[in-house]
Amino acid sequence: MTTRIDTRFAELQKQGRAAFVTFVMAGDPDLKTSLEIIKALPAAGADVIEIGMPFTDPMADGPAIQAAGLRALKAGTTLKKTLALVATFRNDDNTTPIVLMGYYNPIYIYGVDRFLVDAKAAGVDGLIIVDLPPEEDTELCLPAMKAGLNFIRLATPTTDDKRLPAVLANTSGFVYYVSITGITGSGSADAAAVGAAVARIKRHTDLPVCVGFGIRTPEAARAIAGQANGAVVGSALIDALQKSLDADNRATAGTVAAVADLVASLAAGIRGAKQAAE
Amino acid sequence: MNPVLPNSFRSGPDERGHFGIFGGRFVAETLMPLILDLEKAYADAKADPAFQAEMDGYLKDYVGRPSPLYFAQRLTEHLGGAKIYFKREELNHTGSHKVNNVLGQIMVARRMGKKRIIAETGAGQHGVATATLCARFGLECIVFMGAVDVERQQPNVIRMEMLGARVVPVQAGARTLKDAMNEAMRDWVTNVSDTFYCIGTVAGPHPYPMMVRDFQSIIGTETRAQMLEAEGRLPDSLIACIGGGSNAMGLFHPFLDDPTVKIFGVEAAGHGLTQLHAASIAGGRPGVLHGNRTYLLMDDDGQILEGHSISAGLDYPGIGPEHSWLHETGRVTYQSATDDEALAAFQLLSKLEGIIPALEPAHAIAKVMELAPSLPKDHLMVVNMSGRGDKDIPQVAEILGGRF
Numbered sequence: 001m002t003t004r005i006d007t008r009f010a011e012l013q014k015q016g017r018a019a020f021v022t023f024v025m026a027g028d029p030d031l032k033t034s035l036e037i038i039k040a041l042p043a044a045g046a047d048v049i050e051i052g053m054p055f056t057d058p059m060a061d062g063p064a065i066q067a068a069g070l071r072a073l074k075a076g077t078t079l080k081k082t083l084a085l086v087a088t089f090r091n092d093d094n095t096t097p098i099v100l101m102g103y104y105n106p107i108y109i110y111g112v113d114r115f116l117v118d119a120k121a122a123g124v125d126g127l128i129i130v131d132l133p134p135e136e137d138t139e140l141c142l143p144a145m146k147a148g149l150n151f152i153r154l155a156t157p158t159t160d161d162k163r164l165p166a167v168l169a170n171t172s173g174f175v176y177y178v179s180i181t182g183i184t185g186s187g188s189a190d191a192a193a194v195g196a197a198v199a200r201i202k203r204h205t206d207l208p209v210c211v212g213f214g215i216r217t218p219e220a221a222r223a224i225a226g227q228a229n230g231a232v233v234g235s236a237l238i239d240a241l242q243k244s245l246d247a248d249n250r251a252t253a254g255t256v257a258a259v260a261d262l263v264a265s266l267a268a269g270i271r272g273a274k275q276a277a278e
Numbered sequence: 279m280n281p282v283l284p285n286s287f288r289s290g291p292d293e294r295g296h297f298g299i300f301g302g303r304f305v306a307e308t309l310m311p312l313i314l315d316l317e318k319a320y321a322d323a324k325a326d327p328a329f330q331a332e333m334d335g336y337l338k339d340y341v342g343r344p345s346p347l348y349f350a351q352r353l354t355e356h357l358g359g360a361k362i363y364f365k366r367e368e369l370n371h372t373g374s375h376k377v378n379n380v381l382g383q384i385m386v387a388r389r390m391g392k393k394r395i396i397a398e399t400g401a402g403q404h405g406v407a408t409a410t411l412c413a414r415f416g417l418e419c420i421v422f423m424g425a426v427d428v429e430r431q432q433p434n435v436i437r438m439e440m441l442g443a444r445v446v447p448v449q450a451g452a453r454t455l456k457d458a459m460n461e462a463m464r465d466w467v468t469n470v471s472d473t474f475y476c477i478g479t480v481a482g483p484h485p486y487p488m489m490v491r492d493f494q495s496i497i498g499t500e501t502r503a504q505m506l507e508a509e510g511r512l513p514d515s516l517i518a519c520i521g522g523g524s525n526a527m528g529l530f531h532p533f534l535d536d537p538t539v540k541i542f543g544v545e546a547a548g549h550g551l552t553q554l555h556a557a558s559i560a561g562g563r564p565g566v567l568h569g570n571r572t573y574l575l576m577d578d579d580g581q582i583l584e585g586h587s588i589s590a591g592l593d594y595p596g597i598g599p600e601h602s603w604l605h606e607t608g609r610v611t612y613q614s615a616t617d618d619e620a621l622a623a624f625q626l627l628s629k630l631e632g633i634i635p636a637l638e639p640a641h642a643i644a645k646v647m648e649l650a651p652s653l654p655k656d657h658l659m660v661v662n663m664s665g666r667g668d669k670d671i672p673q674v675a676e677i678l679g680g681r682f
Binding site: 055056057058059060061062066073078079080103104105106107108110130131132133135136153154155156157158159160178181182186 | 574
């Protein structure tokens with residue numbers, strides 16, 4: 001079956017440009033502001049929206065996304081409310097792909113079957129679950145595929161050629177290449193190394209490959225977008241959001257614009273890039 | 279609903295690292311290749327007689343094993359029931375059972391050519407053991423420790439630094455053991471190529487729960503032989519405290535298929551099970567954290583709760599996955615002791631036996647005080663004295679206000 005993700009990447013390929021994938025945390029700094037931010041993203045230039053599901057113990061995330069998750073939890077965000085947020089977004093936008101990203105425990109406690117039904121109904125298109133490698137595919141990946149959701153896998157510099165087929169086997173939608181070994185928001189990716197890594201992954205799959213971790217500026221986004229089918233930016237957006245908050249971590253009049261403006265400038269960078277050779 | 283009982287309680291985990299539904303490998307892709315390498319390196323080491331021989335040498339001459347099985351005569355007389363023995367793990371080099379596991383993991387790390395060792399620590403006992411073995415083998419050592427624990431376990435922080443380790447105070451979350459483990463995993467993801475993560479308990483992704491259990495099983499294996507020599511038969515009961523549960527698993531595992539041996543694990547009930555505590559089995563449910571599925575303290579949204587215990591070593595909202603399985607199969611009975619009960623046991627044991635226990639095994643002693651009086655005098659009970667209390671003296675002195 002074709003998801004909104006498949007449709008979006010097919011359109012972008014026709015246009016000959018890479019996707020801009022944005023990451024924001026559901027409920028950061030509160031659910032109302034978070035909805036406004038997510039609604040503003042497509043117009044600002046986001047092609048795919050990743051929405052973080054907050055978790056108390058985000059073991060693969062750096063300080064910015066850790067803090068975003070804690071702000072969201074403090075504001076009362078739950079998995080149920082995250083799904084409601086997506087459903088509300090879908091009232092006005094039925095084409096922008098939505099990918100939920102997070103850790104397994106909240107989904108496991110919600111109940112895998114119930115979660116998949118509710119996520120599909122809310123208009124979620126794909127899932128990225130950091131702590132579910134292929135070795136645990138029976139937990140959520142296989143049921144998600146059956147339910148018609150893309151399960152997007154992370155490939156990393158440590159995923160060698162021997163392991164890549166296992167990582168790609170049940171991946172759909174796109175492949176998320178984590179360009180550094182490390183946590184989110186740290187380090188920066190070297191475009192040449194990324195190009196080689198993307199080429200290596202492409203020898204094993206026809207899926208689009210998006211690259212994330214360490215992309216903070218329009219220039220970096222353009223360089224990465226020239227090497228891949230998409231560039232993912234998360235921590236830089238979270239940093240911009242955080243800087244717009246008041247002393248008590250509450251949204252201000254400038255919060256939505258702070259994120260949207262950065263998205264617009266990054267999107268301009270990406271649209272300036274030539275699409276990587278297929 | 280009870281699961282079908284296995285033919286043996288000692289055959290787990292399966293090849294995917296599962297003990298029943300518990301265990302597994304819930305980690306980021308970056309770590310997965312390394313975990314598979316570790317699994318292979320450990321299997322090779324286990325099958326290599328030279329590895330075992332080298333380890334036996336260090337266990338004897340460096341750690342000081344075997345640790346004695348000591349008849350606690352005055353405690354036995356005081357309680358007036360079961361005959362109580364202590365497995366004296368607190369006499370090991372570095373003062374706790376932790377060194378058994380660290381020695382094994384450091385030897386595996388050396389086989390894998392890893393030069394940088396990271397560890398998490400709660401009470402600091404695992405951190406001290408890791409710092410010690412890293413000094414002995416000339417390896418770089420970084421220990422992640424919650425900032426609250428750095429405060430309440432100062433003596434161990436100083437020891438680690440004297441041994442050449444770098445102690446990183448973790449400011450995230452409740453600033454205790456769970457947060458230290460998160461931070462260690464973040465470091466591991468970042469430095470995966472040269473770094474070995476020396477996990478301190480029977481938790482984490484497969485193969486850690488199995489590997490740590492194997493290294494700690496020397497406790498139970500020795501106890502078995504020592505008890506047969508002392509009394510001519512197996513003990514009737516075993517008792518050990520549980521945070522992650524490595525000292526307990528080490529004592530229990532060699533006895534799991536002996537149905538006459540009753541086994542008790544003691545979790546930390548903190549202020550009481552209806553208030554702040556760290557008893558994952560009594561107050562939690564199965565979930566996924568730190569690489570494995572196991573009993574965890576959490577809210578209805580699957581967000582992990584902070585544990586609380588007077589004992590930094592038990593202050594963790596989870597438990598090793600094999601314990602979760604032993605609980606669900608009913609082979610081991612899990613109970614709990616509060617902060618106050620542990621403090622009372624700490625004082626009683628110091629005065630009665632001249633042994634100042636760590637606050638962790640003081641929880642096990644508290645349960646002995648409850649169970650032993652009503653048992654017959656020929657009931658043989660073994661308590662794992664998993665660590666000594668030197669590290670806790672400043673904290674306990676402060677709580678008791680200098681009155682002993």
